[in-house]
Amino acid sequence: MPQTVKGVIARAKGAPVELVDIVVPDPGPGEAVVAVQACGVCHTDLHYREGGINDDFPFLLGHEAAGVVEAVGEGVTNVAPGDFVILNWRAVCGQCRACRKGKPWYCFATHNATQKMTLAEDGTELTPALGIGAFIEKTLVAAGQCTKVDPDADPAAVGLLGCGVMAGFGAMVNTGGVGLGDTAAVIGCGGVGNAAIAGARIAGATTVVAVDVDDRKLEQARALGATHTVNAKVMDAVEAVKQLTGGFGADVVVDAVGRPETYRQAFDMRDLAGTVVLVGVPTPDMTVELPLLEVFGRGGSLKSSWYGDCLPERDFPMLVDLYRQGRFDLDAFVSERIGIDDVEEAFEKMHAGDVLRSVVVL
Incomplete structure (x- = not known):
């Protein structure tokens, strides 16, 4: 059955973010529902709120995330319920000319979940940031956006590989x-x-x-x-x-x-x-x-x-291993851990240059 959970949205350009009830559908073919454990506050989320990406409001913000797969839809084989995963915004298609040339990190047809999460109040469809939308207790993504990694890693640290850290x-x-x-x-x-x-x-x-x-x-x-x-x-x-x-x-x-x-x-x-x-x-x-x-x-x-020319299934596990070995200090990127209702304040700190990353911990 669809679930109603709390999530952070940008309803209009420049308006403060809101914590609202959101309906997350059951995963369809090729999709997964992920219980989000942590999500970094990235400049891209602020760009969405300010209308700097597009005007497909309302946006479900958040994308630098890690969590546990709760359910998968028909045909999903790369992850299973209980897997600890980092979310990525480039689920490769395997069929385009870049993928066929053996360069899937350049995939020209990356994809997201087909179904939409909606506002509980009136059924309005949400646009998830970078096809993820992770300032939320549970999110719906394409299964290819889930990369399984070492479950003993700290979600607040390794979730940052989902965007900014991997890009750099x-x-x-x-x-x-x-x-x-x-x-x-x-x-x-x-x-x-x-x-x-x-x-x-x-x-x-x-x-x-x-x-x-x-x-x-x-x-x-x-x-x-x-x-x-x-x-x-x-x-x-x-x-x-x-x-x-x-x-x-x-x-x-x-x-x-x-x-x-x-x-x-x-x-x-x-x-x-x-x-x-x-x-x-x-x-x-x-x-x-x-x-x-x-x-x-x-x-x-x-x-x-673009996204560090990464291939998530290749790069995320490797970088998590380096982190676990003490060779890549991902903890140093986590300036503070905050609640899901502190995103607006985190934007202000980020804009002022006071933090590397504020991380929402759920």
């Missing part, structure tokens, strides 16, 4: 290809940028430079693996990175901000044959101008990274 780690490791002995730089040291820093350290980079304008974030970056920090508000970030890398520039530079000025900095602070990775999300009106001779003359590559 993957941008550096999967997209950027950082390796043993490389030098790396990261512009923007929020959750995504710090995950990129941790990724560079784990992959064996010898020099990892964190660039930001907030000393609090730079301190966190050093704790997560940065060997050097640069406050771009008080010094020339490009020159500082070059000085810290023997005068050459970094082998891999990740722009976790996504603005024309930070992208140009990333372009200028990379070494010959180096790689620039854009993982920060720009707005539709932003443009960048680059000297074409420099694009040609420096060689290397300019890349963008």
